[in-house]
Amino acid sequence: MNQMTQLAPVMADIARANGLPNAHYTDPALFAEEKRSVLFASWSGIGFGKDIPEAGDAKPVDFLGMPLLMVRDRSGAIGVFQNTCRHRGMILVEEPTRIRGAIRCPYHSWCYGLDGSLRTTPHVGGPGQNTHDEVDITKLGLFRIRSFVWRDVVFVNIDGQAAAFEEVHAELMARWAEFEQLIFHGGESSSFKLEVRTNWKLAVENYCESYHLPWVHPGLNSYSRLEDHYNIEREGLYSGQGTRVYRQLRDENDARFPDFKGLSAQWNEGAEYVAVYPNVLLGVQRDHAYAIVLQPVDQENTVEHIELYYATPEKQTPELDGLRGANARLWKTVFEEDIFVVEGMQRGRRGELFDGGRFSPAMDGPTHNFHKWVAARIEAGRAS
Template sequence: MADISELDAVRRPIERARGLANRHYADPETCRADDAALLLGGWAGLAVASQVPCPGDARPIDFAGVPLLLLRDREGAVRVFQNVCRHRGMILVAEPRRIEGAIRCPYHSWCYATDGRLVATPHVGGPGRNSDRAVDRAGLGLIEVRSHVWRDVVFVDLGGAAPPFGTVHAAAVARWAELDAALHHDGRDFVLEVACDWKLAVENYCESYHLPWVHPGLNAYSRLEDHYPIMGENHAGQGTTVYRQLREGRARMPDFPGLSNRWNTAAEYVAVFPNVLLGVHRDHAFAIVLRPMGHARTAEHVHFFHAAPAPDPGLADRNAAQWRAVFEEDVFVVEGMQRGRAAPGFDGGRFSPAMDGPTHAFHAWVADRLAG
């Protein structure tokens, strides 16, 4: 159970607030309870739709301990199901692959269409009898998980009771509406595995306060004073007013079409709560989906997007490499904060009212949900 008095201290005005207590990062039982409330109790990022580009493509994903199956059905729709057979709970798909016919359970060969329907139950009524009145195929399809795709990120609502995605994240969707069109998956994805609870990765991403010391190269042209905070009901982060496009000679990354002038030099980096980190620029975008890997380990799945036509491959390679270097610079920070949560005298820390507004916004969001 969450300690309400501790959570109330987190939800105070930033000048008097404390951060989340150590156990929300260091105690396995508390972290599991947090994951259930924050990741499984509303809309959370699972993957990107581009990971299943063709009809029949399927990708198993363990999400906070829940076995899920991301797939594109025969009609081209992206869907998410629980990755278990309705017969005896066997895992259906163990590795990413193309489903050529039906999804066949390797245990007793029950088969499902890519829309989740149970289509075959061999010998279920005895040898040679493939039906039984006690086994209602119509009611034993795969359990579908409510899902929504925005900016190619597949969000899921495991509990099934959250308000519509467009209602929950209306402000973030409206903020970046002119950048939604024509996102093309870059294919230069990578994964960083870090030894920390996923919440620390969100906290670090939200703020620009650490730039001068952790990202000196980035800070050399996008200085601390060039950044501004962003805080909404279910998102927080920071932006810069001095973004410069990557160029090599006359070659440059193509712009997204129809942008207003504010994006000539602006870029924004926002955490969409609970676990998706987005970056938007005039010429490319990225999405980082955070997945817990057990206690105090997180996989950061990084995906890049560009406008059409495709950018020069060398420029796109350089862009992805530069961002990877920036994200790798953060690893020692989040892992250091994780180790610091073993200090019994640390009471959650304090916030700089001038610099830590987005980080405190995430802490308060977490506290609200744990208390509620």
């Protein structure tokens, strides 16, 4: 059993709890442990459906060293496979591409369908012999990774042991049921990434709470004040924050984005921002939404992949291109304002006397909720 860190103080009531120990942000061994017990054992985000929009589109993804391949099949469904040939383990797809026929291994030309099934094995029985009695192609398809697409985020469960996505996230999906409708990516200007020198967990922790708004986001706080926000915390499930004063962006002609259809009155001026554990951050407003996939690089580096979505397609509303660009710049500014905070906390974890920190019982509930969830996953992994 791993005895590297004591997690009981993290699991305590918020008034007495400490945060996760420093080593969970700085120690490569603990990063490797969390890779298995937290990120591979849960439903983690790896990418977006918008990156493979057409049948045959394929995109390779490196997720914590695991070579994966996202593929859209002829029916429009997205599948995820291990990106290695079953013959000699060659990487199948190196760059985003459109598969015209089959997924062909560049080494010996074994070919796979978009469903992962092995189709052909050239010369496997000798020159000109494409079959062999001892090579059963029905048992040599690509390794399929459990996957689920929600709000255009492609989630995977690497170890295959998690409960179904719809079961794990049933409550959040019900909470946002009104937003279960088509969403459309805002185009090139609505896609950006931030490379941040911090542990991935600190990005989640910062996102969860509104406590920092007056000091870190003065522009946002000027109209969506700290007192206009509320905590969202469902123990063991998800956490985040909401605002009661969401203000729609308008251009110089007073144009605004079309609303999502059929929303109830709570969304007239309400919006919510939730961390879907472990590494996906979502936001919903009446007229647009966004998704952030946190890509852990190592214990001290993270890439934030950010995508913005709307109720109407970009191609059908060219008159809103300027507004979409302005909205992207606004959000990019907000997210960039957080960089010095999460990088500063990362450097602070080198302070040997820091004990994980304390929580404000009134303001830090969402962050404490995340800490407890991570600690519970680690303890479960140590017990197995």
